[in-house]
Amino acid sequence: MSKRDYYEILGVDRRASEADIKRAYRELAMRHHPDRNPGDAEAESRFKEAAEAYEVLSDARRRRSYDRFGHEGMSGGHGMGSGFASVEDIFGQFGDVFEDFFGFSKDDTKPRKGADVQLSLSIDFEDAIFGATTSLEIERSLECDACEGTGAAPDSAVTTCPSCAGDGQVTIGQGLFKLSQTCTRCEGVGSLVERPCGACDGAGELDASRSVSIRVPAGVGEGTKLRVPSEGLPGRHGGPSGDAMVTLEIRPHEHFTRDGLDLHHDAELSFIQAALGCTLSVPTLDAHAPLRVPPGTQHGDVIALEGLGVRHHKGSRVGKLVVRLISTTPTELDDTQRELLRALAAHSGLDVD
Ligand SMILES: [Zn+2]
Ligand SMILES: [Zn+2]
Numbered sequence: 001m002s003k004r005d006y007y008e009i010l011g012v013d014r015r016a017s018e019a020d021i022k023r024a025y026r027e028l029a030m031r032h033h034p035d036r037n038p039g040d041a042e043a044e045s046r047f048k049e050a051a052e053a054y055e056v057l058s059d060a061r062r063r064r065s066y067d068r069f070g071h072e073g074m075s076g077g078h079g080m081g082s083g084f085a086s087v088e089d090i091f092g093q094f095g096d097v098f099e100d101f102f103g104f105s106k107d108d109t110k111p112r113k114g115a116d117v118q119l120s121l122s123i124d125f126e127d128a129i130f131g132a133t134t135s136l137e138i139e140r141s142l143e144c145d146a147c148e149g150t151g152a153a154p155d156s157a158v159t160t161c162p163s164c165a166g167d168g169q170v171t172i173g174q175g176l177f178k179l180s181q182t183c184t185r186c187e188g189v190g191s192l193v194e195r196p197c198g199a200c201d202g203a204g205e206l207d208a209s210r211s212v213s214i215r216v217p218a219g220v221g222e223g224t225k226l227r228v229p230s231e232g233l234p235g236r237h238g239g240p241s242g243d244a245m246v247t248l249e250i251r252p253h254e255h256f257t258r259d260g261l262d263l264h265h266d267a268e269l270s271f272i273q274a275a276l277g278c279t280l281s282v283p284t285l286d287a288h289a290p291l292r293v294p295p296g297t298q299h300g301d302v303i304a305l306e307g308l309g310v311r312h313h314k315g316s317r318v319g320k321l322v323v324r325l326i327s328t329t330p331t332e333l334d335d336t337q338r339e340l341l342r343a344l345a346a347h348s349g350l351d352v353d
Contacts, residue, residue, distance in 0.1 A: 007053075111240075117232045119138065121136050123251065129219070138209060140209065144199055147197035152197055152202070168189060219310075261311075261312060266323075269325060269326070271327045274296075300326070301325045302322060302324050303323050305323065306318075309322075
C-alpha cells in the first residue's frame with residue numbers, strides 16, 4: 001500500500017516553515033476531529049493521517065530524513081509504521097498544539113477516568129484453591145491539605161526559578177549538540193519555594209496507604225489477574241477513578257506443588273521400608289491419608305491417590321494426589337544396625353566394606 005506524501009497530507013509546500021506546518025495541522029485536526037465527526041471513519045483516518053504527518057514534519061531531524069529518503073527513511077523511527085493506535089494517543093502527544101487555539105482543548109474540560117494501577121498480591125496455596133477474602137495494602141499519594149499541593153508553607157513566597165525561567169528544563173551546549181536537562185535548582189518544577197510546607201516537607205503530597213478487601217475466587221492460578229474497581233488513580237474533572245489490576249502470586253506450599261487439579265507430593269521412606277513394603281501417612285489438603293507402599297518399591301516410583309487432589313471450583317471433578325516415593329539411605333548407623341546390614345549383605349552375597 002502506498003502512503004500519501006506528508007506534505008500533501010498537510011497541504012503545505014516542501015519549503016513550509018515550522019509555523020506553517022503547525023497551522024496546517026491544526027486546521028486539519030479541527031476539521032476532522034472525531035468529536036465533530038462522530039462515527040465518521042473517514043474523518044478519523046484523516047485525523048490520524050494528519051497527526052502522523054505532523055509528528056514527522058514538526059521534528060526537524062525527522063523531517064530532513066523524510067525529505068531525503070521519503071517514507072523509507074521513517075521505518076526506524078519510534079512509533080511509526082502503523083501510525084497512531086488511537087485518537088487518545090494523538091492527544092497525549094500533541095495536546096499542546098490544540099490548547100490556546102480557539103479555546104479548543106479536549107483535555108481541559110471533559111471528565112476523564114483515572115489510570116489503572118498494576119499491583120501484585122501474594123496468596124496462600126490453599127486460598128487459591130478454596131478462595132478467600134484477603135486484604136491488599138494500596139499505597140497512594142494524597143494532595144497535602146496544609147499547602148493544597150503547592151509544597152509551600154502558608155505565608156511563604158513562591159518565585160519563578162531563575163535558572164530555567166520556569167521551564168523546569170535547561171539547555172546546555174549549542175547547535176547540533178544541544179541537550180535539554182531537568183533543571184537541578186528547581187528539580188524540574190519551574191518554581192522555588194521560600195519555605196517548604198512543614199506537613200509534607202515541600203513535596204505537596206503525602207503518602208497514604210489503605211487496606212482494601214479483596215475477594216479471591218476459588219480455583220485461581222499463578223498470574224491470574226483480578227480487577228478491583230475504583231482503586232486506581234483518581235479521575236480528572238470529576239471523572240471516575242481507574243481500577244487496580246491485581247496479579248496473583250501463589251506462595252509455595254510446604255508439601256505440594258500443583259498441576260491443574262492434581263497435587264504432587266514427594267514422600268520419603270527408608271530403603272528398608274521400600275524393600276519390605278509399609279503404610280505411610282501422607283499429607284492431604286485437609287488432613288492426612290494412609291498410603292500403602294508395596295514391597296519392592298523403587299526410588300522414584302509414583303502412586304496416585306484418586307480424589308485427593310483439587311476439586312474443580314465449579315463442578316464435581318476432583319484431581320489426584322500424586323505421591324513420588326523417595327527412598328533414603330541412612331547416613332548414621334549404630335553398631336547393631338551395622339551388624340544387621342552386614343548379615344543381610346553376607347546372606348545376599350553382596351561385597352561390602
Ligand atoms: Zn529551574
Ligand atoms: Zn504541604
